[in-house]
Amino acid sequence: MDVRRKLLGAFLVAAALVAATGGVVLHADRTAAEQAAVSEAEQVARGIAKDVAFGLPADTDGEHPAPLLYDESALELYLNRLHDLQQRDIVVIDQNKNILADAVPENIGTRFEEDRGGEVTATIDDQKPRIFIEQSADYPEGIQQVVVPLIGVAGAVKGAIVLEYTPLYDQMVAATSGARRLIIAAVLICILLVMLLGLLISRSITRRINSLTRAVEVIRDGDLSGRVALSGRDEISRLGQAFDDMAGRLERSAREILAKEYTDRILANAGEGICGVDAGGRITFANEAAGRITGLGADGLLGVDAQEFLPAGDDTEREIPLERPDGTSVRVAYTVSTIVKDDARIGAVIVLRDVTRQRDLEYDLRHQALHDVLTGLPNRKLFLDRLEHAMARARAAGDAATVLYLDLDGFKKVNDSLGHNAGDALLRTTAERLVAALRPHDTVARLGGDEFAVLLEGADQPTAETYAQACLDALNQPFVMHGRKAMVSVSIGMVSPIAAYTDAEEVLRNADVAMYAAKAYGKGCFQVFESHMHEQLLDKLDSEARLRDAVHRGELRLHVQPVVALPGRRVGGVEALVRWQDPERGLQQPGSFIPLAEETGLIAEIDRWVLFEACQAVKRWQDLAPEASPAWVSVNLSAVELEIPDLTDRVAYALATTGLSPHCLVLELTETVLMRDLAVTAARLEELRELGVKIAIDDFGTGYSSLGYLRDIPVDVLKVDRSFITGLVGNQRQQELVSAVLQLGHTLGLKVVVEGIETEDQLQLLTRMGCRYAQGYHLGRPEPVATLIERLAAGSWV
Incomplete structure (x- = not known):
């Protein structure tokens, strides 16, 4: 974990402590309100119990009020007055938990069973007040009740008073709501301040640490010019100043070292081979690259006559194949630069490079640009180039030449049913069969998809028809793809002769037209291009275009x-x-x-x-x-x-x-x-x-x-x-x-x-x-x- 995260984590913990403190205060405030409501309700219930047991206070001197407990009408009037004036529901219960008086007349005479925990019975037994939640079918959410003993003359327990204090509880809680909101607001403000302070402090510290880290990485990568340039008097600033001083000393030391070893290091680590030759043509110096390229090693080159394997020449680059002692060969490009002093040749410097992979890559790129990757056959570009040369030779020497355009019938079905791998294998097999059916000097090309083209040089129309039939016969044989036999045929279009044409694209296009004529004829055959085929194709394309719009x-x-x-x-x-x-x-x-x-x-x-x-x-x-x-x-x-x-x-x-x-x-x-x-x-x-x-x-x-x-x-x-x-x-x-x-x-x-x-x-x-x-x-x-x-x-x- 980085420093910034640690700092932010510490401040986050502080914010959490502030939040926890606020939660404790809120809980204590709510608990105090609940306790105050219970105390108040208990006091009110005790006063009511005293009125019921001993009667209402006397209005005049010498008056002796009678206990309400024994006067049902007075007791009922008393409870109703409290209910109407103070919205308090009070239930008077005797020792057997029978309801003596209630704001709901229907409950009088019934047994009080709403204290599921037996709090009323316990209060009658030990004369200690209690609170409980009354739950009934009418009040499924529950009613907050307080029960106090009903004690008569001489301390005799007559029963209990049950008082609903839900309204009183709600009033107490509501009275503290403003304080709670204030506490919550204060806690949120404190949390935001703590987080903001943490963000600012962490950003300030990590910014300078990151600056110092980047400078260290720059120096680690070899650039001794990196500096921190921190201002201030705290520990991080002093560390940055000490680092700048150290970097300056390292830079000066490195310059001194490089000045001494620069030349040797360049020669030893150069990717190109470098040899020093004396006036007699013998090698007096060779780096590791020269030894590796020639296969003789740096020490093996010393004293060897350079002309034995590198013919002398001018300062222009030359390229030769070089046989190594281990039997391998490489292509080496080299230059010989003469060293002259006082108009006299005192030696030379030979710089040589291994260009074998470069030439192989250039060959591969040329091959890929002109050949199909799947079949290895010439592609459309190379085919058109050879066709243009063949047309030029045919016009100049009067030689016959023919172009075949081939399209596989049923290839899509094989490709869709057996998969693309099977389709690729079929195309490769097709290419092999076509090459085998034709002459070695004929050009077979893959134009794309399942379309191929053949250039038959020195072949008039009868000869070309023979080879076209050979292609049909070769491709009519079953293909075995992944253990399954697949049958395809081929439709071939032929243009012969080609000497009358000036555009290779036109020859290929007309062969394509003849191929479509072969498909229309029934597939699995060849057709020689005739001018009316082009008109038929244009007519078909026109009909297709009009038919496409017919529905719309x-x-x-x-x-x-x-x-x-x-x-x-x-x-x-x-x-x-x-x-x-x-x-x-x-x-x-x-x-x-x-x-x-x-x-x-x-x-x-x-x-x-x-x-x-x-x-x-x-x-x-x-x-x-x-x-x-x-x-x-x-x-x-x-x-x-x-x-x-x-x-x-x-x-x-x-x-x-x-x-x-x-x-x-x-x-x-x-x-x-x-x-x-x-x-x-x-x-x-x-x-x-x-x-x-x-x-x-x-x-x-x-x-x-x-x-x-x-x-x-x-x-x-x-x-x-x-x-x-x-x-x-x-x-x-x-x-x-x-x-x-x-x-x-x-x-x-x-x-x-x-x-x-x-x-x-x-x-x-x-x-x-x-x-x-x-x-x-x-x-x-x-x-x-x-x-x-x-x-x-x-x-x-x-």
Whole structure:
């Protein structure tokens, strides 16, 4: 603990003592007030006991007052007068603790049991006054009471007088409240003064001690010029003056020592090697650093011809590799400075430095600046530099050269499912496979993320296509990550030849465009850049930009297609479908923009819009025409939407906001989406079903078509794909298949909807098979809700 804390602690103790003293005084003051109240109450009670036992004082001479104890009416009048005039509650008790008189008439004749400690009985027995707290149901906080004996003629004990002295106690305490406040204020002022005085004194002492400490630390660190310069006559000031005198003497002594040893110490402790050479070129002096750098030691250098390992030169710095006796080598930079006297060379000074680590660090920095840290491949900067040189050589000599742009397909899935360490291992393995699949002089670079580039010099387009296929084959092999197999493919864009280009960035950009064309073509392939690809990419970017604003600009439109209940052919439900009212291209069907929305991640926002609009539209329809409205609305759910953690909350919010009953909402998913992660999908769908929402399998029969998932995944509706209906009429085997699907669904308690009904013959045949719900252009095309309502109202229905 430092001095200041000790001083402040001492003053804090003094303040605590002052506070304790104040507390004692307050306690004594309160105790005195309590004692005064008790004494006063006891005196009053004794006077009342005397009046009750012997009667009130005589008003005239010769009058003999009768004791009030034997006159119930006089006693009652006496007690009531004291109660009314002095607000005193008095109870008169006989020897058996029976109440003889009380301000409360109902208590007269009852036994006094409010002294839980038996104080009244003790007072009657030993004739000593006592105090106690009366607690009862009427006064749970307690009443302060004093009891005195009731002594009659000849000292006979007749009972006791119980007097409430709470008001008297409160008056006594209130009378001393001003004194207590004064004491508290005085104590607080004393504490503040003590603390302030302690702070000032401690600050004064510690400030000078700290000044002296800093001066000592300065001298300890080698600066002998430090001084305290304290003024005053107390002990600390005299100590500071003595210290300044001592520091001055030390400074003078140090100068004398340094003047003598300065040169030797510099040479001995210099980080650079220093050698003195005589006129014959032999080393006559060497410091420790020179011996360490050369590996010969300072003594081993003496007498050695410097030219044996350090070629002579001018005063400019030279750098050579130097072999040490122990077999290691270092890079040494040195200068030779000639010493001339009277125009004659009398020797030289050689200064040498070990620059091995510096050169290694410079190499590492250059390598890191131009190479990818994870794979060790050239990075984008180095690749562009080599590409520019290759383009220059191709233009000058007419050589062929090709650039490949590679992007891994499915890397994100591996990275997200197996972790970033597995993703890094996959990228390193990818780099190794690419290098192995190409020629030694080809440049393979990692541009960032899962994107790579290859520069094939001396390769025309046919040759480049061969190597591009080699890259595809190398990366199509399974990757083993942490004991698990992972499959990825690669999409490759190719620019060949590159001699016609003047900008390396343009070559790489066009290869990137061709790579996106390969992804659009189906992934796992390569595409050669053509000019129209760039236009297609720009068109795609434009469409993406306009689609991003479509929701906010109100360009999306909700259409519904009826689901007809058979055989009555009434509207059982509707399926919600989205259209885009593109300002430039008119009303767009889902096939023209949904794939783009899925690729860019906009599908989640569109799905959310369709869900809300569908719920709102059907709820309004139900409110407008309850008897003619559909019983449910189906909304398609994309794979992206299914993976959103708060999907259940979003559906619940849409239902709560629109007021649509959860039983009127059916969420449709394809078999492919359902089977992506069976465990996660089943849990997510079970959450939705707990809301009351129904789950439908869309395009049933086109995906996995495994009856096992019907057992594991909670579903309510099967929607048979239109491919089962095409060619149904006249094909007995296909009819048996559709009939089996219908019977399977009905047996499992599922609602089965057959899609793609386009003719009356198909509808009649399905009705005979027992089909209960159908959907298709023959029954109604997708249209706005208002149009469908008007058509139903007009009776223009199938």
